[in-house]
Amino acid sequence: MAQTHQPDDPIATLEDVSVTYDDGTSFVLDNVSLHVERGEILGIVGESGSGKSMLASSLLDAIPDPGYLSGSITYQAEEKTIDVLELGQSELRSLRWEEISMVFQGAMSSFNPTMQIRDHFIETIEAHNGGVQAGMDRARQLLSDLYLDPDRVLESYPHELSGGMQQRALIALSLVLDPELLVMDEPTAALDLLMQQSILLLLRELQEKYQLTMIFITHDLALVGALADRLAVMYAFDIVELAPKQQLLSNPSHPYTRALLNSTPNLQAPLAEMRPIEGQSPAPINVPSGCSYNPRCPLATEECRTTDPAMDSPAPEHSVACFYWEKAQWEIELNYATDQPGGDHS
């Protein structure tokens, strides 16, 4: 799908990226195009199974076997443009961690259970020819920034830490080599909300201090809404809407985005208003023809069932893949106030 506006200084660009399994019969990423602006925090949200982790793994050409990745992915390093899909194993390895660092989903399975946390740090630093002393100093600083006791955590084996402690240790590990682009896949899923808030604050600080670019993947819209500069919404293996955060929250234009926003829980809302989105998302092998959202969409017409909508642009920097986004804005009411986001609404 075509991007509708030109980026200023992209650090990473994806063009028509697809991932297929089963000899090309199941698409788990379907022609995604996206640029990531240097220094931005890009939030990616979407339902379970919509392709978020696949998108993240694509950036590092790290699709689980036997997936097939096609399209083009370029990474803009300081001096040169890197074609990620052309890199050999060792070049990929140095791109990984030093330039692009990734916090994979499921912290608890990312650690080697037989190694102390300290050895994970040392191994990573040494594998990239870093100074161990300086690296470990940085590690300690990062750990305490993440509200962990460095002495205790470094001494521990993974199972001796709680779920949330492991997750934070993993974030520290991903930052230890000072990468340019940090991709985090559900980095706070196991964390309580206070800790999430503190970590968001810290990420914001780090981002400003080191001009980090961040991609933050989560199913939690409220969470990423607080952090991101831009938001991308995925549905059925593709991005269906992309806009600056404020624009997306106050003028969501894809019927799915509007349903998603309406289903986001809120302590103020009465219990009965917490409702799932009707219907189920499609599996990779039977994505409906036309617009993939049409079986669940209240606005779907015959056209939607036959033709895949191209990206349209309701506002500058705002793109949406829907024929009837104007109608969606009018007809699908939001259950939260858009005029004063952040305010208390009852």
Add this chain to the structure above:
Amino acid sequence: MSEEPPLLELDSVTVAFENRPGLFEFGDESEQVRAVDDVSLTIETNDVVSLVGESGCGKTTLGKTAIGLQRPTSGTVRYRGEDIWAIRDGSAETTQSWEDVRSSLQIIHQDPGSSLNPNRRLLSILSEPLRQVRPALGASERRERIYSLLERVGMNPAPDFADRYPHQLSGGEQQRVALARALLMNPDVILADEAISALDVSLRVEMMDLMLELQAVFDTSFIFISHDLSNARYFTQHASGKIAVMYLGRIAEISSAEQLIHNPQHPYTSVLRWATPDLGGDVSTPEEIPMRTIDVPDPVDPPSGCRFHTRCPEAREHCTAVEPDPLPAGGADVRCFRVRDGSPYWNSPRLEEEESSSS
């Protein structure tokens, strides 16, 4: 024996972990983390107890102790009136076997990825509990059941998913398989440890509804661990259960979902309630957090008196010296002096504001 004993009963349970002395610490005094400290809790049939609280406060440890996966350092855990560790050790006359206990008390692990056997397809992973619980079921009937449950947890087409290995699933799909597996066991109690945390809101609500539905049919009880107060509220309120707020190994407040959300008694509960985001909010600055400091105290060396006093916005001198016992207050049990009018707390001076200690 006139009355049925409760399904599960924890009596003054403490779980302490020894820490190896660090490289830089000399001497042989090893440090202890009391992950759970003197907790008593009762879980009835067809009950829900939700555990909420900050990372590392002891939720997983308490949950595992309740279902016999973690041995308490002191205190007793009783299942249908019998000490489960006595059952395990055969150290007392018991009517139940350890196998009964094990299959009656199930867990959905916090990290589903590592709890599913990587070398087996979903069909085989899910067949195992069915074979145990319903040995009479034929292979094709088993398959049908598994397919229909996979469909219920939103994994369509079921035959396609049933044929996959765990690593061929997304994070949320793994979590749903772990949930399905626990439900197939048809146990008395399921410890659901962040069992829906990797799911989007829409699916979360569906999965909670599924659990509630099974509870209504099979009288299953749940210990529901969630870092998210809105989920804990949804699940607990629908089941008329209780929410327990944990802080540094203790239960700070336990009450009905309704009361906990709308009329929190413990200052820490109010903080958690505050931290639950509303849509469109911005990242808060530390100054806005209604606590004196955001730093969680070291569990190796918890604060004297009330454990929350280092952060509590209402703390007074009295709180630093004396620890409040759980006090009944309008249907809740609350570890805070403020629920008692006559407490010496009220005549004690407020604590000085601490220097903002952000590093």
